[in-house]
Amino acid sequence: xxxxxxxxxxxxxxxxxxDPKGIKVKLGDQVIIETAKGPxxxxxxxxxxxxxxxxxxxxxxxxLRLATDRDRETIERNRQREKEAFDVCEAKIGEYGLEMELVxxxxxxxxxxxxxxxxxxxxxxxxxxxxxxxxTLHSRIELRQIGVRDETKLVGGLxxxxxxxxxxxxxxxxxxxxxxxxxxxxxxxxxxKISGACGRLMCCLKYEQEAYEDAVKRLPKNESFVExxxxxxxxSSVDFLRETVTVRLEAxxxxxxxxxxxxxxxxxxxxxxxxxxxxxxxPQELEQLRRxxxxxxxxxxxxxxxxESPYSRGENPRREPxxxxxxxxxxxxxxxxxxxxxxxxxxxxxxxxxxxxxNRQGGQQG
Numbered sequence: 001x002x003x004x005x006x007x008x009x010x011x012x013x014x015x016x017x018x019d020p021k022g023i024k025v026k027l028g029d030q031v032i033i034e035t036a037k038g039p040x041x042x043x044x045x046x047x048x049x050x051x052x053x054x055x056x057x058x059x060x061x062x063x064l065r066l067a068t069d070r071d072r073e074t075i076e077r078n079r080q081r082e083k084e085a086f087d088v089c090e091a092k093i094g095e096y097g098l099e100m101e102l103v104x105x106x107x108x109x110x111x112x113x114x115x116x117x118x119x120x121x122x123x124x125x126x127x128x129x130x131x132x133x134x135x136t137l138h139s140r141i142e143l144r145q146i147g148v149r150d151e152t153k154l155v156g157g158l159x160x161x162x163x164x165x166x167x168x169x170x171x172x173x174x175x176x177x178x179x180x181x182x183x184x185x186x187x188x189x190x191x192x193k194i195s196g197a198c199g200r201l202m203c204c205l206k207y208e209q210e211a212y213e214d215a216v217k218r219l220p221k222n223e224s225f226v227e228x229x230x231x232x233x234x235x236s237s238v239d240f241l242r243e244t245v246t247v248r249l250e251a252x253x254x255x256x257x258x259x260x261x262x263x264x265x266x267x268x269x270x271x272x273x274x275x276x277x278x279x280x281x282x283p284q285e286l287e288q289l290r291r292x293x294x295x296x297x298x299x300x301x302x303x304x305x306x307x308e309s310p311y312s313r314g315e316n317p318r319r320e321p322x323x324x325x326x327x328x329x330x331x332x333x334x335x336x337x338x339x340x341x342x343x344x345x346x347x348x349x350x351x352x353x354x355x356x357x358x359n360r361q362g363g364q365q366g
Contacts, residue, residue, distance in 0.1 A: 002056045005063060006046035007033055011156075014172045019060040020048055030067035032109075039064060041075055041109050078107040085114050085137055092132055100124050103146065104154045113140040119151050149174055152198040159196060166203050177201040185212050186240060215240040219261045223272035227265040229290035230257060232280050234272055235264075250274075263289050 004017040005025045018033055025031060029044045086105040093100060100120040107114055114137060118124075126143050133141045146154075149167065156168035167174065182194050182205060196202045220226055224235045226247060233249035236256055243261045268275050280286075 001050040002053055002060070003048060003050055004046075004056065004060065005031075005044055005048060007031060007042040007063075008045045009040060009042045011168065015045055017051070017056055017060060019062045021062050023063060023066065024048060025063070025066070030072070032064040032067055032071060034061050034064055036061075037108065038112065039109050041067060041071060074109065078109070078111060081111070082107045082114075085116075085133075088136060089116055089129075089133060092129055092136075096129055096132075098124055098126060098129065100126070100145075103151050111139070113142060115142045115144060117144050117146050117150075117154060119148060120145060148198045149200055152196065157197055159202075161204075165197070171203060175203060175206045177203060177205050181205045181209050184209065184216060212240055215243060215261075219243065220245060220264055220266045221270040224266055224270050225268040225272070225274055225278075227267055227281070227286060227289070228257070228259050229263055229286050229288075231283075231286065232267070232274070232278075233257075260291050263291050265289060 003020060005020045006015045007018055008015050016033075024047075025044050026047050027044060029047075031042055031044055033040050033042050082105045085107070086102065089105065090102050093102060099122070100118045103117045103119060105114060105116050114133075116133075124145070130141050130143060152165060153167040153171075157165055159165055163169075177200070179189065179201065182189060182201070185205070185208065187194055187205075194201055194205065219238050219240065220235050222235055222238060226233065226235055226245075228247055228249065231249050231251050233247040233253070235245055236248050237246045239245075244258050245261060245264050246256045246258050247264070248256050267278065
């Protein structure tokens with residue numbers, strides 16, 4: 001195992017391993033690194049960690065030091081110099097009438113070299129331009145031709161999804177993208193809809209390609225003759241994203257039905273016709289294909305704070321409940337005995353006893 005730190009020199013650039021030389025480096029720390037082009041300023045994107053020896057190209061170049069305030073001031077001066085050199089080079093290109101478009105200028109950390117990136121449709125003879133720039137800017141000059149995808153990576157911007165370009169944000173290297181991926185995913189083949197700002201196919205077509213390829217293997221093709229829980233029919237469309245299949249049943253072709261991929265059993269793939277001598281299985285066997293989804297039991301939650309509220313039970317606490325005729329009286333009449341300690345019951349007994357006494361007296365008198 002080898003101890004390394006991972007450093008990135010620009011946003012969205014490639015990560016490189018370096019030897020920390022026993023210095024503790026955290027994620028996001030700015031460091032000065034020894035490279036083949038001399039000392040460079042970079043940002044740590046992975047702190048001290050160990051990786052297998054076979055993943056490291058020996059010998060590892062060392063980290064010189066953590067960046068200081070003086071180093072950051074040097075970077076700011078280099079950024080200002082890059083802007084001035086960019087304007088000078090752009091003016092010189094116009095003077096010489098060269099068919100090239102300047103994209104970016106980068107200055108080395110020690111200020112010994114200026115690197116210019118440009119795009120062009122063909123080869124450009126810029127030898128005279130290099131000599132003129134070297135004498136004007138008093139530095140070593142290097143011009144490098146790049147493609148349109150590299151231009152987009154350097155310049156950056158917002159894609160049609162509203163997010164920054166993937167190549168400028170996090171992609172370390174470009175992945176091969178083909179029109180076949182758009183066909184597999186069922187996207188529109190209109191170049192304006194599947195192309196990025198660089199004019200090439202969008203890199204994001206590669207992200208979900210493996211998932212779509214797996215879905216294509218598991219789901220039936222269009223016009224396949226299949227069996228469903230409701231009978232046999234032909235596949236009219238397949239939704240790979242939701243993994244659902246729309247089938248025109250033989251019993252009701254005017255009303256296509258949707259089924260999950262696991263509810264379909266393919267009888268004839270991609271032919272679109274009923275096989276000769278085909279005998280449909282009994283409905284009981286087809287019904288076993290139906291996917292059973294467990295029913296969710298809805299639990300009544302308290303209104304707030306875990307305390308049950310009268311409103312959650314559908315009651316109004318300000319409104320008194322109506323007395324029920326079956327109970328023989330309202331709640332207040334039933335609550336009186338409990339509040340008065342049984343006095344109501346005692347009075348009713350005395351009342352009935354008085355009545356009985358009168359009847360008795362009346363009977364005696366009569």
